[in-house]
Structures are given as C-alpha cells and as structure tokens.
Amino acid sequence: MTGVFKEEDGLAHHCERKPHVSIGKIITKVPVVLAELKLQIYVSETITFPEPVLEIKDIKKRVHLTQCRLLLPSKKLFIKGFVRKNIQYASPCSEIELPTETSVASDLHSFTVDIPFEQVTEINEFLSMPVMPKNNTREEFDFIRSKTLPDGFPEKDELMGNDISQYHQESSQFYNELPFCELLSSRIVEWDEALDRMPLPGHAPFHEGVFTQMEEKMVLDICLNVLQKQQIRVASTTNDDCMM
Template identity: 30%
Template sequence: MKKNTSCSSHSKCPPGLSCDKAKAKRVDCEAEGYYPYHHLDVPVILSEVHLQALVEADIHLPTPAKEVKFIKKNISLKQCEAFKSPYGHKVKVFITGVVHKNVVYVEACSGNLKDYHVDIPFTCSDAVDVWHYVDQYPSQKSSLTAEFKYLDKSNHGSDRCRDGAYTKEYFNEPIECKLVYSDIFELDLYKNHDRFGRFTKITEKMDVNLWFKLLQTQQTNGYYPYKKGSKPADATESSDNYEPTIIDRINDQRR
C-alpha cells in the first residue's frame, strides 16, 4: 500500500490516492436508450437571496493619519456553499467573503498621500427558502446496510464463503451561487490619537448586503420541474402533463 508522505496542501479537492488494483475476469455490457422527455439540462434558479451581514473590524494604519481622504472598497466571495435542508423547503447557505479596502490618507497638513490596502474577511451562514424543487438524493455505499446472506449446505446457518450486497450512488448536481449585487453602509470611528491629533486605528462598523442567485443544473423541458405528488397548489396548467426524468426511471427499475 502506498503511503502519503507529502506535506503539501491543496486548495482544491485533490485526486484520490491510487491503491492496488484487481483485474476484471469478465465484463458483459448491455445498454438501452430512453427518450429524454425533459430535453434540457440547464441551470434552474432555486431562489434569489438577500443576505445581510453586520461586520465590525479594526484597521491599524502603518503610520499616524491626520485625515482620511477617501476609502475605496469592493466585496468578493471566497466561498458560497449550499445544500438542501431535510426540514422544509430551505437551503443552508455558508458564505465567506472579503471586503477589500483601499484607505487613502495624509499624515500632516501638507505632503504626499498615503495608500494602505487591507482585507477584512467575514463568514456567516443561514437557511433560506427555495421556490423550485431541489434535486438531491442520498447514496448508500456501505454493504452493511443492504447485505445479502446465503444458507450454507447444512441449511442451518449462513455460508461464510458467499456474500452479496446492494449499493447505490447518486451524483447530485451542486447548488451554485451567482453574485449579482453588493453594497456597504458603514460607520468609521477614528481612535488611538496622539498629542498631535493624529490617529492610527479605524474601527469599522459595516452593514454588508449581498444579493445572489442559487442555481442548480437540472433536467427539464422548460417548465417548472415538479416531481410526482409534489406540485404546489399555485402550479400552472402547463405543468399538469408530467413526463418521467432519468431519476424516475432509476427509481422505477429499483422497485
């Protein structure tokens, strides 16, 4: 067995470590195609979200400032992860963002402008309502939950040399975030003044607002992708004629 002796880190999900291989003795294949009633595989907007984060941070200037001329700022998302909650029509959203600030100030009544860049990271999470169906199906990868045992030759117990199992994996489309708009309302408090009236600390109190879409790629025919027995009361007439998806066919085969 190979050992992982590397100390390097990965910012993205690395490939799985290669292990030993077993040779397949025989492979027989049979495939069948089905008509794709839901002929589009497109991003579906699950919800349009307004997220508000109240952020407080201290900025320590590299040199004393007499006056701040202006502060230029912008927001970027470093992480936006979402998954369907098992309770109600909600999705759990986890946000990690960064407020990048460019502080321009002067140290005295005359002289050059000083330019100081600083990043303020923030993290928050909440549950939000979704208005379209979320495709999310559980997998069962362990043979312990669906194991088949066989009688031994004496018919008095199980055969220790014969086992069977049923496992399944659904490869769900992830829920993606698409940032559309952001704004910041802030209060700046100047602190740590010296005897000349200059300050080295700015306490920021920010009301950060993010507007983004939650999207998931789904198979659809252009109408709302309802599932059997789950059509909301306000559904349009165009969604009454239900046609099977590939997931429905998988579930029908398993019955």
Template identity: 30%
Template sequence: MSNMCSKPDKINPLPECEADVIDNRTLGECRNWPKYPRPNYGPLVAKIPVVLSEFVVQICIKSDVRLEEPALDIKRIKKHVYLTQCKLIPKTNKLLIEGFIRKNIEYSTVECRPDNSCISGAIRHSTCKVPFECCTDVKFLRYPEFTKREPQKEVEIFDPELLGKRTDEQTFLDFEPFNEEVRCELVWAKIAEEEEEGRQTPVSGDSFENTFQTFTEKVVLLLKIKLLQDQQVFIPYCDLKDNKDAMTFKEYDPMEDVKEANEE
C-alpha cells in the same frame, strides 16, 4: 551701453529615465460576419442551470483597523467583496456564507510643518481583509434535487445440495447516486459604512489638526445571491410561425459551418 537682457541661469540637465515605451503597434481591423443561432427545436430534454432561489442577505460587520503610520486623514478606501464559501446544507434550507471585504486604504501622513499654514506628508496605503460569515434561511422557488444512497443489499444464492442458502458465496448490491452540486452566484454587493477615528494626537504646534492610527468601521453589507443547480428540464415545442423573431433562428445543420467556411 549696458546690456538690458540678463543671461539666463545655467540649467542642469535632467538624468535619463529608465521608463520608456518598449513597443507600440497599431492593430488593424478584423472582419466579422454575423451569424444566426441554430437551435434544436423542441420537444427535447436539456440539462441546464436552474434557479433555485434568489435573495438579498444583510450582514453587519464591525472591525477595528490599525494603520502602519499615524494618519492625518483617510483619502480613499477601495473595497471589493469576495466569497470564500457559499454552501447549502443538503436536505435543509440553511446556507452558510463566508468571505471577506478587501480594502485598500489610502491615507495622508504628517512629515513636516514648515510654517503655521501648511502640513506636508506622504500618501501611504494599507490593504486589509475584513472577514465575515453568517448562516441564512433560504426560501426556494424550486427545490434542489437530491437522490439519497440506498442501504446495501445482500442477494441470497440457493444451494441445491443443501437446499438452502449458500455459505461459501456472498453477493451484495450497492447503489451510489452522484448529485449535482448547488452553487452560488454573487450577483452584486452593496456596502454602506461609517468610520470613527480612534484616539486623536494633536499635531505639534497646531491645536486644530490631529492624527490617528486606529479607526473603527461599522459596515452594512448587502449581497444578492442566486442559487443554481444543473437539472434536466423538458422544453416543449414552440411554433415560431407567428413569432416576429422566427427569422433570427434556423434549424441546426452540423454541416453548415463547413459549407460557410468553404464559401468564404
């Protein structure tokens, strides 16, 4: 009687992989104790960041990008915005903005076409930095504080012997103020773009598919920017008796942390 079951084909063992889980641990839970903030009640003077202006600026960018290899299509572009300079010119409302859009471009290539139905290739990537710069006018909610430097002053010393100015001694007075810098905070960035493929090259044996190596991007970049400067601000007294959130605040006690640490 013949055997109805055929012997399975011999399977070659797979090579061992270098990738492995080196270390694995399960972390236990740590306890915590909620604490109420302990502020100093007013009136007081605090030095805090003050919002000078908050606005949205629009920047239009056009860039031509050349890929490393001809692409069949672009699969994905990951974009991140970075500011390298955001500088307010003192005593003016001019803000200079410089930065770049970091783009990681993933695209498919054509390596082979075994038949009339399929095109095969690898996924490649290119990372490009598209720079931008502009100057915009700022409308201030509160003006920045700048103290100008006074001109040098000379103090005249009286000479009782000459009954006039001493010529062998000079005294000067200089006043050099140091102002707080106006800094930028990038709140959010929004990118709207359109891509136009460059010169098309037909894939061999296929009149429908084409490859390209360059493309043009037209970008509308929106940036929400907040201008801040550290200023001294007067905080008045606030009566929390009728405030429903009054129980969440306690008078500041510098020894309270020490007491709680000793009790727990």
C-alpha cells in the same frame, strides 16, 4: 460582364447552411433559479495601520464571496466572504518639512485589508424547488453453505449457515447536482472612526492629530441568486429559415 454583389446575396448564401434543430418536446439540462435573496450583514472590525495616519483620503471597496452553500436537504444557506478595502491616507512626513503652527507636510500611502464576514440564513420560499440529493446505499448479503460436522455429531447432520470467509455487498452511489450561487449586486454603508487619535507633537497646528487604529462598522447588503442544474422540458416547434 461584371456582376454586382449584393449584401442580400451573401446573406442568402450564408443561410443555406442551417443548424440542426431538434423538433418537438426536448429535455435539456440548464441552471434553474431556486431563489433570489437580499441579505443584510453587519460587520464590525478594528483596522490597525502600519504607520501614523493624519487623514483618510479615499477608500475603495470590493465584495468577494468565498462560500455560498445551500445545505440540502435543509433550507439553510451558508454565506462567507470578505470586503477588500484599499485605503488611501496621508501620513506626516518630517523629511519633507517639519510641522509648524500653520502647516503639516505629509505624503500619500495605500493600505489594503480584507474584512471577513459570514452569515447563515434560511430560504423560506423557493422560486423553483431544488432536486433533493439521493442517498448512497450499501447492503450486505450472504449465501448459505453446508459443511460436514466433526466427530461427536450425528453423521447425517450438517453445519448450515453463512461462510465468514466470504464477504458480499451491493452498493450504489449518486452524483447529485450541487446548488451554487451567483452574486448580483452589493451595497455598503460604513462608518469609520479613529480610536487612538493624539495631537501631533512639536509646533504643529492644535487641531491636527494622528492615529493608528480605526474602528469600522459596515452594513452590507447583498443580492444573489441560488441556482441548481436541473432537467427541464422545452418545446421546439419549427426550424425556420435564417431571418434578416
């Protein structure tokens, strides 16, 4: 007789191997959100192209953080990074065709540049308080020693004090959890303007021109979380069977 396999039977067999779950009040160590910040950074930069630019066709931007450091025990947060910009532009190309009074031949090029930024801000209010770092300690101690005095001193007297030929120390070191950041989102509003635009030479259209330098102004909005690994207590009340 051929048996019929049901999906429920396979699931039941799989659920026979239940994971071990500790019951009660458990202490675990997980990243805790200390603060969620919205920062606004102002950037002004001059970009120099490797060749004359006729027209900007497209700009793609990506925000990268290279440093996000909460300087405990203060509330100062140091932010550093850059905006990677890939600029696609048209450059005049006389090899294709010489300019005329009604036309300009050009080819497309790409230029990638990193625009740096940095800012120091203060966290005025924490969602959860950070665990402050414990200071390392180092203490010296000595033992008293007695020595016989040389000739010229009473025979019953002794030299008492520490021995400078020995060095004793007790030290302790704490390995504190360093806060770190998580980049959530970014938004850029920018304005680009040519600085040295000049008309095209020869018989080119009067309104066409080229430039090699561009001034860029950006308003960069960044949203990020500041976290730190901390020990927290969680409640585990049951180890239920596998649920469908």
